[in-house]
Amino acid sequence: MVVQKMSIRSQFKMPKRLVVKIGTSSLIYPDGQLNLKTMDELAFTLSAVQNRGLEVVLVTSGAIGVGLDQMHLTKRPVEIARQQAIAAIGQNELMAILNQRFASYSQQIGQILLTHDVMDYPISKKNVLNTFEQLLLMGAIPVVNENDSVSVDEMDHLTTFGDNDQLSALVATAIDADLLIILSDIDGLFDADPHTCTNAKTIPLIDEITEAVVNLAGGTGTRFGTGGMVTKLKAAKRVINAGHQMVLANGEDPKIIFDILAGKSIGTLFAADC
Numbered sequence: 001m002v003v004q005k006m007s008i009r010s011q012f013k014m015p016k017r018l019v020v021k022i023g024t025s026s027l028i029y030p031d032g033q034l035n036l037k038t039m040d041e042l043a044f045t046l047s048a049v050q051n052r053g054l055e056v057v058l059v060t061s062g063a064i065g066v067g068l069d070q071m072h073l074t075k076r077p078v079e080i081a082r083q084q085a086i087a088a089i090g091q092n093e094l095m096a097i098l099n100q101r102f103a104s105y106s107q108q109i110g111q112i113l114l115t116h117d118v119m120d121y122p123i124s125k126k127n128v129l130n131t132f133e134q135l136l137l138m139g140a141i142p143v144v145n146e147n148d149s150v151s152v153d154e155m156d157h158l159t160t161f162g163d164n165d166q167l168s169a170l171v172a173t174a175i176d177a178d179l180l181i182i183l184s185d186i187d188g189l190f191d192a193d194p195h196t197c198t199n200a201k202t203i204p205l206i207d208e209i210t211e212a213v214v215n216l217a218g219g220t221g222t223r224f225g226t227g228g229m230v231t232k233l234k235a236a237k238r239v240i241n242a243g244h245q246m247v248l249a250n251g252e253d254p255k256i257i258f259d260i261l262a263g264k265s266i267g268t269l270f271a272a273d274c
């Protein structure tokens with residue numbers, strides 16, 4: 001048997017403050033069942049990382065996916081109000097499961113529901129940042145999702161409903177996190193959509209989001225995911241512009257975070273050339 005030694009990234013900087021975003025496609029199986037294994041491993045890994053002295057924030061999707069399961073629905077409804085109602089049901093259950101899993105590792109969590117435009121208003125931004133700082137000071141892990149029942153794509157709301165990739169980048173840059181890890185159902189950024197192109201290969205390092213890079217991105221590959229690669233690249237651009245790093249990796253086993261933090265060459269690292 002040939003054991004391949006994974007190479008260590010020379011560009012990777014060990015973070016002090018980490019944001020991890022996990023997508024619906026990692027939390028819900030393709031048949032709509034909840035992926036309790038991943039949820040448990042996520043709680044274990046983040047608790048262990050926090051326990052070793054890193055400040056950790058979790059941005060989690062899954063409210064709609066969990067809500068569909070709760071309501072025994074197989075399809076996401078088209079009507080926005082129905083999606084919002086299902087998210088309201090699912091968010092409760094999602095937090096109940098996460099709370100229980102984190103509690104089993106003696107890790108306190110605190111829920112923060114955000115809309116993308118919160119950071120545009122100085123007073124709401126200050127209040128939100130104060131909440132993050134206090135939770136982190138208390139050793140708690142802030143658990144963030146979009147406030148789905150008030151997020152709509154119209155008038156004074158500036159972004160589309162349901163984009164936690166960009167929300168995670170917004171949070172990461174606002175709280176000055178050194179690293180954003182986006183966990184999805186794919187191993188990284190591929191040179192073509194891996195679900196439609198069998199020869200597609202992962203790209204280990206991207207130092208700039210050029211037009212050519214943007215052109216590699218397709219939409220979501222699952223019934224439950226929303227943004228696909230397009231929103232992940234927008235997130236990467238925001239993080240790179242703020243002088244920080246982002247890693248996109250497969251969230252099937254969140255213990256992969258230990259290897260990412262050890263600098264191993266896993267997934268795609270987005271980092272500007274120093």
Ligand SMILES: Nc1ncnc2c1ncn2[C@@H]1O[C@H](COP(=O)(O)OP(=O)(O)O)[C@@H](O)[C@H]1O
Nearest residue numbers: 023024025184190218220221225226227228229
């Ligand atoms: N160039 C690409 N490289 C990797 N994945 C891609 C690419 N273009 C499109 N995708 C799709 O993006 C999907 C991940 O996004 P999404 O389904 O929204 O997941 P999540 O729920 O984790 O946000 C992949 O499963 C894949 O089908």
Ligand SMILES: N[C@@H](CCC(=O)OP(=O)(O)O)C(=O)O
Nearest residue numbers: 024061062063064162164226
């Ligand atoms: N706020 C929505 C998530 C929207 C979203 O961005 O989903 P995903 O593409 O799976 O990260 C929910 O919790 O279902």
